[in-house]
Amino acid sequence: KQFHLNEMMSFGKIPREHQKAVGGLLEKLFRCFVGADAALVEVNPLVMTSAGDAIALDAKVSLDENALYRHPEFSKLVDNRDLPKQERAAKDLGLGNFVALDGYVGVIGNGAGLTMSTLDVVAEAGGKPANFLDIGGGANAGVMANAIGVILSDRKVKSLMVNIFGGITRGDEVAKGILAAIDKLGDVKVPIVVRLDGPNAEEGRAILQKAAHPKIIPAATMLDAAAKAVELAKKRKAS
Known part of the structure; x- marks a missing residue:
């Protein structure tokens, strides 16, 4: 809106003779920000030419x-080659919210x-997290399977805590x-501590109970799960 531009001009102390050019550039920046689903669009420096044009030098x-699923044209800009192996695998599997840490749970x-x-x-339970992995809302069985596979690919992980509040x-x-x-994965040696709550939690617990897998x-x-995960991890570290 024009009044937003006017406020920015005033706040930025843009001289009156440059306001039309700068305002036009700001409007384009906003359209870029919204249209590209950007998190940040920054121009620095912005210069004015002797002809009165506003130019973004960088x-x-x-x-x-x-939001990348809405912009297939951006796929060619993605370069995961410099990411650590686990983070790259998480990205490739669509597990975007993964960060590797230096712990063992x-x-x-x-x-x-x-x-x-x-x-x-x-x-708080005395352990050190090995990662941050948020699988988001509405995650299905495939997402969970991929998430576990990525985490257990790290040999430092001695236990896994799955904490789902649906x-x-x-x-x-x-x-x-x-x-x-x-x-x-086959022969899983890492214990998986599972806390389920929310929609169909009872059904989920029943499925796991019926499977009766020793791991x-x-x-x-959540506190009980953390205590168990840390205890089991420390036992495996000591063995």
Whole structure:
């Protein structure tokens, strides 16, 4: 809107004779920001020519990775070659919210806030998280299986804590994904502590109970899950 541009001109102390040119550039920047689903569009420096034109001499654009599915034309700009092996694998599998850490307790959560809280309770229980992995809302069995596969590819991981508090993530899908990952990976030696709550959580717990896999350990609460995951990890580290 024009009044927004006027406010920015005033705040930036843009001389009146340059306001038309700068305003036109700002309008284009805004359209770029919205149209590209960008997280950041920055121009620095911006110069005025003797002819009165506003020119961006340099710029920085950061794209929102969560919106890349709407922009297939940006795929050629993606370069994951410099990422660590695990992070590159996570990106390739569509697990965008993965960050490798230097601990030994793997962590999977749904939602950034819950996953951050899970890292905190693992640390509070005396352990060190091996990663941050938020599988997001509505994750299905395939996503869960891929997530477990990526985390267990790290030999430093001595236990894995799966902490799901469902909103739109269904507990039965999580359980199926855990079993699918174990089936795909074969001889899983890392204990997987699972806390499920929310939609279809009872069904999910029933699926895991029926499977009776020796490496799947149920937990009633997040604190209970963290304590078990840390205890099991320390036992494996000591052995």
